[in-house]
Amino acid sequence: MLARRSLLRFAGLCPLCATAARAGEGAHWGYEGADGPEHWAALSPNYAACSAGSEQTPIDLAAGIPAQTGRIGFSYHRQPLQVVNNGHTIQVNTAPGSLMMIGETGYELLQFHFHHPAEHLLSGKAAAMECHFVHRSAAGALAVAGVFLQPGHLNTALVPIWRAMPASAGPVQTVANVLIDPAALLPRDRTYFRYMGSLTTPPCTEGVMWTVFRDPIPLAPEQIRAFAALFPMNARPVQKLGRRFLLESGV
Numbered sequence: 001m002l003a004r005r006s007l008l009r010f011a012g013l014c015p016l017c018a019t020a021a022r023a024g025e026g027a028h029w030g031y032e033g034a035d036g037p038e039h040w041a042a043l044s045p046n047y048a049a050c051s052a053g054s055e056q057t058p059i060d061l062a063a064g065i066p067a068q069t070g071r072i073g074f075s076y077h078r079q080p081l082q083v084v085n086n087g088h089t090i091q092v093n094t095a096p097g098s099l100m101m102i103g104e105t106g107y108e109l110l111q112f113h114f115h116h117p118a119e120h121l122l123s124g125k126a127a128a129m130e131c132h133f134v135h136r137s138a139a140g141a142l143a144v145a146g147v148f149l150q151p152g153h154l155n156t157a158l159v160p161i162w163r164a165m166p167a168s169a170g171p172v173q174t175v176a177n178v179l180i181d182p183a184a185l186l187p188r189d190r191t192y193f194r195y196m197g198s199l200t201t202p203p204c205t206e207g208v209m210w211t212v213f214r215d216p217i218p219l220a221p222e223q224i225r226a227f228a229a230l231f232p233m234n235a236r237p238v239q240k241l242g243r244r245f246l247l248e249s250g251v
């Protein structure tokens with residue numbers, strides 16, 4: 001019930017959440033039991049794509065087709081920290097002006113958020129966590145960049161976010177005098193997988209261009225535990241690749 005209320009309450013604050021709230025009229029969903037991923041399509045007619053869709057996310061990233069996919073560019077800016085626990089994840093809402101460039105098209109960063117464990121698999125294996133950078137072009141096309149997180153040294157870029165993340169669903173927190181640098185959460189090696197997929201949460205809308213980096217970034221085991229204490233499992237199971245092409249850059 002809490003998640004349902006929070007989804008409605010914060011619908012106006014995050015473009016994707018707004019889409020979800022409008023499309024599903026706030027139909028509650030979760031990651032286990034009767035509200036879990038295998039039942040999402042039954043929770044609302046507007047979630048039909050979660051079952052009926054043929055280009056769903058996440059997938060197992062294996063055997064990518066080597067391709068000249070072109071460079072991907074990022075111009076993310078340092079910015080004040082706005083963080084929200086929306087009942088499904090910890091999400092950082094970002095200020096206008098941070099861009100991901102794919103070819104000649106600019107996609108503006110709207111928000112980034114985290115999954116535990118990772119949603120995409122890499123040759124059948126799940127990383128500890130995955131971060132999704134959600135972007136939208138001027139024409140309204142969605143493009144998400146995924147970054148795996150694996151146990152290692154303390155991730156200093158996450159420290160201010162983890163310090164501010166609310167323990168339960170609630171309003172967006174603007175944290176005074178704290179700047180974050182989203183670019184610090186991108187891996188140095190930019191080898192990536194590319195495919196067409198969907199949102200990984202209801203309404204599972206398709207037509208989303210996915211870029212998932214092969215190389216993970218580190219975070220400390222204590223940082224994983226801190227997130228897992230709030231979200232023990234917020235990953236959708238992998239979906240069929242079907243007739244889609246999975247491309248891999250720089251190979």
Ligand SMILES: [Zn+2]
Nearest residue numbers: 113115132200
């Ligand atoms: Zn996500």
